[in-house]
Amino acid sequence: MAVLLEKSFPVEAGAFTTAGEASTTIKRTLKQLGINAEVLRHVSVACYEVELNLVIHSLGGTLTLLVDPEKVTLISKDVGPGIPDIDKAMTEGFSTASAEARTLGFGAGMGLPNMKRNATEFDIQSEVGVGTTITMSFALR
Amino acid sequence: MTIREVMKIVEGKVLVGEDRLDTPVETACGSDLMSDVLAFVKDRTVLITGLINPHVVRTSEMLDITCIVFSRGKMPSEEILEMADEVGITVIASPLTTYTACGELYVRGLPGTKAKKPEPEGA
Numbered sequence: 517m518a519v520l521l522e523k524s525f526p527v528e529a530g531a532f533t534t535a536g537e538a539s540t541t542i543k544r545t546l547k548q549l550g551i552n553a554e555v556l557r558h559v560s561v562a563c564y565e566v567e568l569n570l571v572i573h574s575l576g577g578t579l580t581l582l583v584d585p586e587k588v589t590l591i592s593k594d595v596g597p598g599i600p601d602i603d604k605a606m607t608e609g610f611s612t613a614s615a616e617a618r619t620l621g622f623g624a625g626m627g628l629p630n631m632k633r634n635a636t637e638f639d640i641q642s643e644v645g646v647g648t649t650i651t652m653s654f655a656l657r
Numbered sequence: 658m659t660i661r662e663v664m665k666i667v668e669g670k671v672l673v674g675e676d677r678l679d680t681p682v683e684t685a686c687g688s689d690l691m692s693d694v695l696a697f698v699k700d701r702t703v704l705i706t707g708l709i710n711p712h713v714v715r716t717s718e719m720l721d722i723t724c725i726v727f728s729r730g731k732m733p734s735e736e737i738l739e740m741a742d743e744v745g746i747t748v749i750a751s752p753l754t755t756y757t758a759c760g761e762l763y764v765r766g767l768p769g770t771k772a773k774k775p776e777p778e779g780a
Contacts (some may be wrong), residue, residue: 539715539719565695620757622690622712
């Protein structure tokens with residue numbers, strides 16, 4: 517499918533102050549493209565969750581937005597540390613977030629399950645010592 | 658219910674968004690945990706929270722939350738107010754506790770957001 521738009525955003529590990537800036541830009545970009553409000557909210561929530569995960573848990577990574585006529589795709593790719601047990605990480609309430617993340621109101625162990633719930637398709641691949649890649653697509657219908 | 662009615666019920670003061678007081682709201686959510694807000698909230702929602710940081714606004718922006726009520730008389734910073742105004746979110750400061758503010762809104766007919774059903778085992 518022809519890609520209409522492709523944009524990548526670097527996300528820095530531990531950058532709590534700027535966390536969410538990529539998601540804000542992505543939301544505004546998609547809004548300008550005239551994406552349906554309901555779909556836009558699903559994309560925005562999943563995007564913010566995955567961006568926060570990069571800040572809270574990863575050693576840094578990149579968030580990529582792809583738009584084609586059928587769907588919006590978000591790809592989060594980090595450089596580590598990787599998730600030892602994906603099933604456990606996908607369980608609501610399980611969290612390894614830092615005290616700093618919790619102080620800001622995050623780290624309730626809802627992130628990954630919430631991304632899965634909002635995305636039409638959700639895939640997570642992770643290898644300890646290598647990194648984690650999350651691919652989510654959102655059907656535009 | 659409109660944001661103006663919300664403001665009166667929580668005995669609040671509008672900090673930004675004076676021009677948006679007639680916007681209707683349909684549900685409310687009281688939480689200091691933004692993770693839960695992200696998991697449960699719908700459109701046209703009022704968020705009542707005792708947590709004050711820019712992520713409250715960012716979370717609200719992602720969810721199209723139209724109004725934030727900061728409870729227990731807490732005052733957000735200028736930075737937070739500017740962020741909210743930029744994205745069209747009305748901010749109210751209420752002297753009530755989160756529990757009381759939620760309770761007063763609930764008894765006057767503003768329902769809570771419905772929690773999603775847990776996924777079945779092995780889903």
